[in-house]
Amino acid sequence: MKRIGIDARLLKSSELIIKKSMAHNSGQCLPISIIAQEAIEYIKDQNLEPENTMIWAIESKLSCNIRLYPQHIKSILENHGQGMEKTHVYSGFLTHLEISLSACYHAYFAYLLGGLIRMTGCRIRPYEVISGETDEVISEATSILESAFLGKKPLDKAVQEVLAKIGMIRHVDDQRPKVALFGDFYVCDNDVMNQGLIHTIEEAGGEVISTPYTDFVKMTLDNVIRRTVSRGEYLRAAQQRLLGSCLKLLEDKYYSLFRKYLGPQKTIKPGKLEKHLAGFNINPYNSGESYDNILKIFHIIENYPGISLFVQANPAFCCPALVTEAMTNEIRNITGIPVVTLTYDGTNDYKNDAIIPYLQGRKIRI
Ligand code: SF4
Numbered sequence: 001m002k003r004i005g006i007d008a009r010l011l012k013s014s015e016l017i018i019k020k021s022m023a024h025n026s027g028q029c030l031p032i033s034i035i036a037q038e039a040i041e042y043i044k045d046q047n048l049e050p051e052n053t054m055i056w057a058i059e060s061k062l063s064c065n066i067r068l069y070p071q072h073i074k075s076i077l078e079n080h081g082q083g084m085e086k087t088h089v090y091s092g093f094l095t096h097l098e099i100s101l102s103a104c105y106h107a108y109f110a111y112l113l114g115g116l117i118r119m120t121g122c123r124i125r126p127y128e129v130i131s132g133e134t135d136e137v138i139s140e141a142t143s144i145l146e147s148a149f150l151g152k153k154p155l156d157k158a159v160q161e162v163l164a165k166i167g168m169i170r171h172v173d174d175q176r177p178k179v180a181l182f183g184d185f186y187v188c189d190n191d192v193m194n195q196g197l198i199h200t201i202e203e204a205g206g207e208v209i210s211t212p213y214t215d216f217v218k219m220t221l222d223n224v225i226r227r228t229v230s231r232g233e234y235l236r237a238a239q240q241r242l243l244g245s246c247l248k249l250l251e252d253k254y255y256s257l258f259r260k261y262l263g264p265q266k267t268i269k270p271g272k273l274e275k276h277l278a279g280f281n282i283n284p285y286n287s288g289e290s291y292d293n294i295l296k297i298f299h300i301i302e303n304y305p306g307i308s309l310f311v312q313a314n315p316a317f318c319c320p321a322l323v324t325e326a327m328t329n330e331i332r333n334i335t336g337i338p339v340v341t342l343t344y345d346g347t348n349d350y351k352n353d354a355i356i357p358y359l360q361g362r363k364i365r366i
Contacts, residue, residue, distance in 0.1 A: 001096075003151050004103055008056075009046070011038040013192040015348065022346050024076045030315040030346050031186040032069055034193070036076035040084055051086040059091040061227070064288045064320045095243070106149055108214065108247050112254060113159065115212020117141055118189070120166060120261045122198060122208040129170040137165050163257055177308035177359060179206040180300045182293050184321055185213075187313045193344055194313050200352040201311070204359040209304050211296060214251065215268060218244070219295045222270040223287055230285065266303040273298050279334060280327055289320035290327070297331060307337055309358050316345040 001008035013034070021030070021037035039055050042048070057070040070091040078085040096103040117138060125134040141162040148158035179201045181188050188194065188210070198208045221244050228237040255265045273295040274284055280294055293312075300307060312328065314321030321343070328339040340358055342351045 001099070001103060003106060003149060004100055006099075009042065011035070011042050013038055013190065015192065017041055018193065018346050019348075024080070025317070025346075027317055028072065029064075029318040030344070031184075031193075032072050033076060034346070035069075036073045036080075039073070039087065040077070040080060043084065043087065050083050051088075054088040054090045056090050056092050059093055062288050064318075097239075097243070104243075105250075109155065109250075109254070110145075110149060111213040111217075112251055113145055115210075115214055116255070116258045116262065117145075117162065118210050119212060120258060122210055123261050124166070124169055124171050126176050126202045126207045127171040127174050129172065133169050134171075137169055140165060159254060159257055166261070176205055176207040178209055178304060178306055179309045179311060179355075179359070180209040180297075180304065180307050181211075181311050181313060182296045182300070183311075183313040183324070184289065184315055184318055187315050187344060193315065194342075195344065195350060195352050197311070197313060197342070197352055201355060201359070204356045206309070206359050209300060209307065211300070214247075215266065215299070216292065216296065218248070218268040219270055219273060219299055220287075220292055222274070223284065223291065227285060227287060266299070268299060270295065276334075280330060289318075290323040293320075293324045294327075294331075297335065301335060301337075309355070310335075310337055310339040311355055312339055312341045314341070314343050316343055 017037050018030075018034055020041075021033040024033040024036055035055070035057070039053075043050055043053055055073060057073055058066060059070070060066045070089045074089045077087050077089070092098065094107075096107040121134050121138045128134050144158050144161050144165075147153055148155045181197070186193065188197075191198070198210075201208050221240065225237045225240050228240060252265065255262075259265070276298045277284065277286075277291070277294055282291055282294060297310065310331070312321070312324060314325070325341050328341060331337075331339055338358060340355050342354060344351055
């Protein structure tokens with residue numbers, strides 16, 4: 001967004017902000033109140049004028065009522081008052097396509113490269129020789145990519161620079177039990193909200209398998225297009241299909257640079273993954289996070305043999321999380337892999353120690 005001239009800022013989170021946000025909550029899933037509180041804190045901290053400030057929120061037809069996010073964030077700001085009621089809330093596409101083609105193109109690569117770097121970090125960090133080196137390199141990588149996305153250097157060069165830095169991290173060749181994360185978007189990749197879940201798993205002796213958003217998009221694209229067609233939005237469905245194919249071509253070029261760490265590019269066949277839905281009584285016209293979780297679980301099993309544990313990470317009051325949690329026995333029975341559910345309730349109460357007994361003394365599954 002900055003590249004195309006928008007003064008875009010990233011909201012900051014903290015344990016304190018999460019706790020304060022609970023004052024706005026009357027039973028909705030926590031991310032809504034947290035985003036609103038983060039915006040309030042940021043506007044105050046940076047002395048912004050609320051009437052000249054707009055919060056970017058997602059427009060989506062996903063079935064967990066994510067569509068209400070913009071409206072509900074606005075009503076939290078109105079209830080809070082003190083000038084914050086003047087803040088605008090923008091309802092934008094995840095693709096950023098309505099802003100511009102260039103914004104869409106770069107947003108996709110931000111998701112792709114962010115996801116690949118996160119995965120590479122999870123692949124190397126448990127085996128690093130100098131503790132903390134991987135995190136330092138990831139932080140440098142983020143700055144390098146940021147300047148490329150701002151147009152200050154070519155993206156190709158920036159990725160090569162990042163990989164050269166990653167290549168310098170000293171690490172040993174070893175194998176730990178693999179732990180795959182699934183669950184809520186907001187929680188899985190939010191180290192503040194999930195109380196440092198990835199580091200806890202690594203300290204307990206595991207290696208984390210994370211999933212980039214771009215893989216998630218590829219897994220669910222067929223479902224999105226099917227439902228778009230069923231609503232009679234044919235032009236939109238054709239755009240979605242075209243966009244998916246174009247981005248895939250561009251993505252291959254960047255993925256190949258990460259192959260050394262992440263192995264061959266994973267093939268995602270949504271049709272094959274969707275065959276597992278019937279076992280959970282899910283209809284191909286359903287959608288939302290519980291649906292996505294099933295696809296994700298079987299994608300992970302097919303592409304990462306030897307998963308020792310699944311961790312389902314959710315915020316409190318999340319409806320699809322409860323539905324998925326109700327399916328965990330079935331997931332365990334069908335896959336033979338244990339599942340631990342962690343629900344973060346916005347308090348200081350530490351949740352992650354529940355996974356430690358599952359990892360201690362666990363042998364590698366081949
Ligand atoms: S998936 Fe859960 S936390 Fe995320 S928006 Fe839906 S209800 Fe809220």
